[in-house]
Structure formats: C-alpha cells, structure tokens
Amino acid sequence: MMLAGLARRRFVRYEVVVMCSLCGILGSNEHWADAVARPGVFTRNTERVDRRRERANRVRIAGRILTEFGMTLSDWQGSSFLLSTRTGKTEMVEDLGHLWPLAEKISGRVCDPLSHSLIEKLEGGGDA
Amino acid sequence: MPDAFPDFTPVNLLTGFLGSGKTTLLRRLLHDPALSDTAVLINEFGEVGLDHHLLERIDDTMVLLQSGCVCCTIRGELAQAMRDLQSKRERGIVPPFRRLIMESTGLADPFPVLSTLKSDPVLRHHFKAANVITTLDAVNGLVQLETHGESVRQAAIADVIVLTKTDLADEPAIARLIERMRRINPDAPFVDAQGDHFDVDHLLSGASVSGEGAPSKGGFYCEEPVCAIGEAGSAHQKPVHSFVMTIDARIDWTAFGLWLTMLLNRHGDKVLRVKGILNIEGEDNPVAIHGVQHLVHTPVHMTGWPSDDRRSRIVFIVEGLDADLIRRSFSAFNRLGLPQPAVKITETA
Numbered sequence: 294m295m296l297a298g299l300a301r302r303r304f305v306r307y308e309v310v311v312m313c314s315l316c317g318i319l320g321s322n323e324h325w326a327d328a329v330a331r332p333g334v335f336t337r338n339t340e341r342v343d344r345r346r347e348r349a350n351r352v353r354i355a356g357r358i359l360t361e362f363g364m365t366l367s368d369w370q371g372s373s374f375l376l377s378t379r380t381g382k383t384e385m386v387e388d389l390g391h392l393w394p395l396a397e398k399i400s401g402r403v404c405d406p407l408s409h410s411l412i413e414k415l416e417g418g419g420d421a
Numbered sequence: 422m423p424d425a426f427p428d429f430t431p432v433n434l435l436t437g438f439l440g441s442g443k444t445t446l447l448r449r450l451l452h453d454p455a456l457s458d459t460a461v462l463i464n465e466f467g468e469v470g471l472d473h474h475l476l477e478r479i480d481d482t483m484v485l486l487q488s489g490c491v492c493c494t495i496r497g498e499l500a501q502a503m504r505d506l507q508s509k510r511e512r513g514i515v516p517p518f519r520r521l522i523m524e525s526t527g528l529a530d531p532f533p534v535l536s537t538l539k540s541d542p543v544l545r546h547h548f549k550a551a552n553v554i555t556t557l558d559a560v561n562g563l564v565q566l567e568t569h570g571e572s573v574r575q576a577a578i579a580d581v582i583v584l585t586k587t588d589l590a591d592e593p594a595i596a597r598l599i600e601r602m603r604r605i606n607p608d609a610p611f612v613d614a615q616g617d618h619f620d621v622d623h624l625l626s627g628a629s630v631s632g633e634g635a636p637s638k639g640g641f642y643c644e645e646p647v648c649a650i651g652e653a654g655s656a657h658q659k660p661v662h663s664f665v666m667t668i669d670a671r672i673d674w675t676a677f678g679l680w681l682t683m684l685l686n687r688h689g690d691k692v693l694r695v696k697g698i699l700n701i702e703g704e705d706n707p708v709a710i711h712g713v714q715h716l717v718h719t720p721v722h723m724t725g726w727p728s729d730d731r732r733s734r735i736v737f738i739v740e741g742l743d744a745d746l747i748r749r750s751f752s753a754f755n756r757l758g759l760p761q762p763a764v765k766i767t768e769t770a
Contacts, residue, residue, distance in 0.1 A: 325710075325717040326678035335701075335708040335722035337674065350675040354757045358679065389678055393686035406683040406750045407743070415753035 324388035345371070355392065361414055362400050366392075429549040430518070433625050434534055436525040437556030438565045438572040442585030446556055446614060447524060455621040457489035460506055460518040464495060464526055479515060491515045499523075499534065500541045507547050520625065521548065532578070532714045539716055550718065554624060555579035556614075559590035562598050566605070573661050576605050577693040577738045578713055581624060585614045606694075606738065607663055661693065664744040666751065668733040671702040673758025680754035681710075681717065684747070689715035691742050697735030698723070702759065707733075 323329055328336040337347040348368055355366045359376075366386070369375045374386040382399045386392050396404050405411065437443045447463060450456055478484050482502070483493045495502045509515045525534055538550050555575050558565065562584075565572040576582070582602060587595060599611060612624060677699070685692060695712040709721040737747065 323719070325719055326682065328719045333721055335704075335720040347675060350673075350758065351679070354673075354676050355679055357757050358683070358754075389682040392679075393683050397686075403687070404683060405687045406680055406754065407688065407746045409746075412746070412750050412753045415757065416749075 324390040326389045351389075358411075358415070359396065361411055362396065362402050362404055364396055364400055428547075430521055430547060431551035432521045432523055432538060432548050433551045434523050434525060434553045435556070436553060436575045436578070437583075437585075438558070438562075438569060438575060440561070441556040441558040441565070442583075442614065443524060443556050445585065446583060447522075449614075450522065450621060451486060451490055451492065452488065453621045454488060455625075456520075456522075458516070458518055459520045459522060460491040460493065460510075460515070462493050462495055462499075462502055462506070462521065462523045464524055479509070483509070483515065485515065489516060491518055500537050500544060503537075503541075503544055503548065507543070520551075522625070532574075532716065535713055536716055551625070552580035553578050554581045554583060555609075556583045556585050557598070557602065559584050559587045559595050559598060563594070563601060566601060573605060574693060576602060577661065577663075579606055579609045581612060582606070582609050583612045583614050583624070587613050587615045605661055605663065607665075607736065608696075661738065661740050662742070662744060663736065663738040666697075666733075666735045666737070666748055668700075668735070668751075668755075670755070670759065672699050672733050673755055674701050674703075674708075676754050676756075676758030677701075680751060681712070684750070685712065685715050685717065688739075688742060691740045692737065693740055694738040695735065698727075698733060699735070700731055700733045710735075 327338060328334050330336050330339040337343045348371065352366055352368055352374070355374075359366055363379050365377050367375045367377070369385060374392070375383055376386050376392065376395055376399065377383040378399055384395045384399055386395055393404050435443055435447065447461070451461060479491075482505075483491065485491055491506070493502060493506055503521075506515070506521070510517055523534065535550050535553075537544065538548050539545055555578070557576065562572075566576065584595070584598075590598075602609075602611075612619065681695070692712065692714060695710070695717075697710050699708045699710060701708050704722075707723045707726055709723055711718045711721075737744070739747070
C-alpha cells in the first residue's frame with residue numbers, strides 16, 4: 294500500500310520532465326508567460342482556444358518587433374516557434390525565455406527594448 | 422491518505438549584510454516552537470551554537486533539534502545540500518518538514534539562490550520560493566547601504582526587513598535608516614527583532630517573492646511615489662532608483678510578456694526587482710507579477726482587487742536604468758497589442 298502510494302507520488306512529481314518523441318528534447322523549465330494551468334496561477338494555457346489565440350497574438354506582436362531587427366517569427370506545429378533572419382538562418386524557439394537570446398545570437402544585433410530608435414519606430418504606429 | 426509534506430515546500434531566504442544579525446535571528450528562530458516542522462540550511466553549525474538543543478545527529482551535515490527542527494550545513498553546492506535534504510525527507514530519515522529556511526552568506530547576492538530553486542531540474546519540482554527576509558543593522562545599516570552594493574541589493578530584494586540592534590541605536594538614527602530604506606524598497610514591512618510583537622509565523626508567511634501573500638495596507642505594494650536613491654553613495658555604485666508606473670489602460674498580456682522578457686534579457690542584472698498588479702485585457706481579476714533580476718515568478722491570479730482603483734501598478738527597483746525610457750518602452754509595446762491609440766501612464770519617479 295505504502296509502496297504504491299510512493300510510486301504514484303514519484304510519477305506525479307516527475308511527470309513534467311518528459312521527452313518530446315519528435316525532437317528528443319527534455320521538457321525544460323516552465324516559463325512564466327507559459328505557466329502550466331493550476332489553481333491560483335494566471336495563464337493562457339487553460340483552454341485550447343485560448344492557447345491558440347495567445348500563440349497567434351505572440352507571432353503577430355513579436356513579428357512586429359522582430360521586423361526592426363530583420364527577423365520573423367512563425368508558429369511551428371502549435372508547440373514551438375521558428376525564428377528566422379532574412380538570410381535564412383533559422384532557430385527553433387521553445388518559449389519567450391529563449392526568444393531574445395536566440396534573436397541576438399542569429400541576428401548578431403542587440404535587441405534592446407530601451408533603444409531610442411526601436412521605441413520611436415514602435416511609437417510610429419501601425420504595422421511595419 | 423493526505424501527503425505528509427506539501428507538493429511544493431516553501432523556501433524562506435534569510436539574507437543580510439555581514440554582522441547585520443542574521444545568525445542571532447536564526448538562533449532565536451531555531452528555538453521557537455513555531456519551527457517544529459521546518460528545516461533550516463545554515464552556513465556553519467558552530468556560529469549558531471546548537472549543542473544545548475540537539476536531539477539527534479543524523480550525519481556530518483545534519484542534526485535534529487529538540488524543537489523538531491532539522492538543521493543542516495551547506496558544504497559545497499547549495500543545490501546538492503537541498504537535494505540531499507529532499508532525499509532524506511522522502512526516505513523518512515528526517516521528519517517531513519513543511520518549510521525550509523535558507524541562510525545566505527553576508528556578501529552574497531541573493532539572486533543565484535532564487536535562481537537555483539527555479540532552474541534545478543530536481544529542486545524545482547519540490548520547492549518554491551517564499552519570502553525573502555533581510556536583516557538590517559539599525560546601528561551600521563545606513564553606512565552599509567552607502568558603501569556596499571551587496572547591501573543595497575539585499576535590501577531591494579527583501580519582502581520583509583528585520584531591524585536588528587534597535588536597542589543600541591537612537592530613534593532619529595532608526596528613522597533615518599527607515600527613510601533611506603523606503604526609497605530603496607518602498608513596500609517591504611519592517612519588523613523589530615527586539616520588539617514585543619515579534620511573531621515568527623507572521624515573519625515567515627508574509628508577502629512573498631512569488632507574489633502570494635497580503636498586499637500592503639490600503640492598496641497594493643507601493644502607495645507613494647518613490648524617488649531616486651544612490652547619488653550620495655560611493656563613487657563605484659550606480660544609483661538605485663525605485664519608481665511606480667500607474668497605467669490607466671488595460672494591459673495586453675502578450676505584449677507585456679514580450680516586453681518584460683526582452684527587458685530582462687538585456688537588463689535583467691539591473692532590474693533588482695519588478696513587482697506589480699496588472700489589469701489585463703479580457704480578465705476580471707487582477708494578476709500579480711513579481712520578478713527578481715532575470716527571474717520572474719509564475720503570475721498569480723488574484724481573487725479580487727484590493728481597492729476600487731482598477732489601474733495597473735508596477736513597481737521597479739532598478740540600478741542605473743532610465744525610468745522615463747522604461748515607461749516609454751512599455752507604452753510603445755503595449756500599444757502593439759491593444760486596439761486603442763495610446764496608453765496613458767501617470768507616473769512618478
């Protein structure tokens with residue numbers, strides 16, 4: 294009885310660490326903007342439709358910002374994103390925690406939200 | 422059968438500058454019956470002097486006290502010490518503690534400790550950050566804040582500040598220290614270690630780094646406009662500022678996520694703390710966010726607004742960053758996600 298309880302607990306505790314059968318990547322740390330739905334936590338991961346809408350919005354708004362650095366973002370199978378430069382360099386991005394370091398790496402540019410030129414361009418309004 | 426210990430054990434971080442009274446506070450906590458279901462990670466057994474309170478020595482690094490509290494020293498890596506503690510709890514070698522208090526060294530920047538809790542592949546499934554308690558010496562605290570960047574960082578990150586040695590300092594000096602602290606960390610409550618109302622339970626369960634717990638009275642986190650601090654500090658210290666952004670328009674969650682992750686990626690080491698209550702577009706109840714440098718805790722969906730004021734408020738404590746630029750940047754990003762033409766921010770710096 295106790296052993297069964299222990300086994301159940303271990304399963305529950307480690308279920309977050311799973312391996313993706315497609316790419317072989319170990320499930321990693323939960324990013325705050327993609328929190329797993331649980332009581333008390335704010336997330337847009339609760340309903341499928343919310344999740345899809347959030348991903349579409351993310352692609353749209355991130356795309357507007359990334360345009361200023363010569364990059365694009367697109368959805369990849371509803372689970373990750375593809376970040377690409379105009380020259381075709383492409384990286385898979387798991388969440389927002391990885392987006393900006395990768396964007397700086399593949400573009401070779403500093404992606405600074407406090408940059409005057411970026412703010413002025415975004416304040417210019419509208420789509421790029 | 423209910424679990425013997427919670428799925429995520431809260432971890433209280435006890436920090437404070439060298440000589441600020443951390444060890445004295447710990448010694449007091451360890452003897453308190455309120456810590457009977459608590460494990461404590463300390464730097465050195467010798468400093469705390471546990472000999473008279475030992476019930477059982479579990480091994481070289483771990484002892485059980487008469488109060489029921491498990492006390493361990495950190496030898497080598499912090500993560501390894503915590504894993505060892507977790508392993509012993511699961512195997513029943515130590516009592517099933519429900520809370521962990523961790524002492525940081527006097528010169529340590531507290532951020533790496535919080536980061537370990539979030540990033541370690543084992544620990545992040547068992548522990549969660551609770552509040553950060555910072556001891557502040559009423560006699561020497563002001564000088565330490567002026568001359569040591571570590572002291573300012575420890576003060577900025579605090580959820581609760583324990584004033585120590587208040588019996589040795591005069592009232593005007595304490596008032597000056599509190600005034601200075603208010604400008605670094607506008608909302609952390611003060612607790613007098615020598616006071617009659619010192620309550621261990623209250624100290625450990627107060628508002629936390631993960632955004633849980635009670636907001637400050639009369640509103641949320643920060644009521645008053647806060648001005649800059651640090652210009653009078655030593656030459657090598659960058660000024661630490663705190664400021665509050667009060668945002669009238671609703672916030673687009675997607676744009677906010679992109680903005681904050683981009684800001685922290687580039688300037689995370691200078692954002693000592695970001696903490697706020699957000700009125701998110703499409704949500705009835707507010708969302709609390711809380712970050713320390715590069716680390717942002719899971720957003721908390723609050724059960725209601727603390728007052729009739731429905732405006733979003735975000736408190737920043739930053740080192741050498743331009744508050745106006747942060748404000749403008751936020752406004753420009755938020756505009757990308759919202760249908761209305763511009764976001765009005767009434768703000769104070």
